Amino acid sequence: MIANILVTGATGNVGTEVVRLLSDLDYPVIAAVRNPIESQKSFGSNVRCVPFDFTNSDTFADAFAGINKLFLMRPPAISDIDRITPALNAAKRSGVEEIIFLSIIGANKNIIVPHYAIERAIEQLNIPAVFLRCSFFMQNLNTTHREDIRLRDRLFMPAGNGKTSFIDVRDIAAIAVKFLTEEHHQSQELSEINRAYDLTGAVALTYSEVATIFTNVIGRPIHYTNPPIPIFIWQMVQQGFPLQFVLVMVGIYTTARLGFADLVTSDVQQLLGCSPISIDRYVEDYRECWL
Ligand SMILES: NC(=O)c1ccc[n+]([C@@H]2O[C@H](COP(=O)([O-])OP(=O)(O)OC[C@H]3O[C@@H](n4cnc5c(N)ncnc54)[C@H](OP(=O)(O)O)[C@@H]3O)[C@@H](O)[C@H]2O)c1
Incomplete structure (x- = not known):
């Protein structure tokens, strides 16, 4: 039986790709969005948009009605x-049968990230x-970094020489769609039905190495500047990013600088049966963004 699928964050990086892939497969996908009129125009008639806001419980009943699987x-x-x-x-009350949750690497151990608590909350729902x-x-x-690359020819982040195992959201979406479209097995024990995967690229790279890839692919020199943290905070706030968001970025880049963002797994390869998208291909595919 084909599941009714609801996609939250449908206008975001990953959600857009999830909706696009499901729509291409002719699945009856429903996009849960804050602005259904605008979103309906961009998604087209294959996708139904429903109003949904995590902070407005009045939107929940209609959005979840008849849904089997939730991204x-x-x-x-x-x-x-x-x-x-x-x-x-x-x-849960509406009878959703399976949740595919976009989490973050290390969420099982890192109680600081909200994803840790969300994973526990999902487990409690059974x-x-x-x-x-x-x-x-x-x-x-x-x-986030588009304008710095496009206008100032720089990768501007305080990540030192730490390596990061960058992943392309198109691989994440393809894996989400694999789970959203597969039959789930109600006979499994609850302890077996929560599955977790660490999704990474095939290699971990320093930002200097990423800058070299940008230079080679887009054909002009792009430099990695590795600013001191106070300069990074000040300039990002000057560019209009909210301070809270910039502080989260500092946390992420500090994690990379300390060498904790370089885990490489084979989960993407095993789930998709092909290598993860490389950063060279990503830069080639998105090159218009930085011209
Ligand atoms: N960036 C990374 O490197 C990274 C790595 C691992 C995990 N993650 C996790 O991935 C998630 C972000 O995914 P993303 O990059 O695909 O998202 P995104 O591009 O940042 O988009 C955010 C989405 O959330 C929606 N949204 C915002 N407020 C909402 C609300 N109150 N109710 C319902 N929807 C709301 C937005 O819809 P509107 O169009 O209405 O604004 C938009 O679709 C985060 O949890 C992040 O921690 C990110």
Whole structure:
């Protein structure tokens, strides 16, 4: 039986790709969005958009009605998980049968990240779940860091010489879709039905190495500047990023600088049956973003 699938964060980096892939497969995908009129225009008629806001419980019943499988993401702006759990409880009440959660690498051990508490909350619901624990997205380079690369020819982040096992969100979406479209096995023991994967690229690279790839692919010199943290904070805030978001970035880049972002696994290869997308290919595919 084909499942009814609801995708949260459908306008975000990963959600957009999940919706696109499901729509290409002619799956009856529903995009849970805050602005259904705008989103409907961009998704087209294959995708149904429903109003959904984690912070507005009035949107839950209609969004979850008839849904079998839920692609769940936590919006970066919501760090208090008490603002996520009401939607999870509503999903349970509506009979959602499986949750595919976009998590973060190390979430099983790192109690500071909200994903740790969300994984525990999902476990308590006793809904079968798949935790996709992802490393750092390549697509941060064409979103958050786009203007620094495009206008100032620099990779501007305080990551030292630490390596990062960058992953392309298109691989994450393909894996999410694999789970969203597979039959789940109700006979399995609950202890067996929560599965977790560490999704990384095939290699870990320093930002100097990434700058060299940019230089070679887009054909002009791109430099890695590795600014001191106070300069990074000041300049990112000057560029208009909220201080709280910049401080989260400092935490992420400090983790990389200390050598804790370089884990490489074979989970993507095993799940997709092909190598993860390389950063060379990512830069080639997105090169228009930095011209
Ligand atoms: N970036 C990384 O390197 C990385 C690595 C591992 C894990 N993660 C995790 O991945 C998640 C982010 O995924 P992403 O990059 O695909 O997202 P994203 O591009 O940052 O987009 C955020 C999405 O959340 C939606 N949203 C915001 N507030 C909402 C609310 N109150 N109710 C419902 N939807 C809301 C936005 O919709 P609107 O269009 O309405 O704004 C948008 O679709 C985070 O949990 C992050 O921690 C990120």
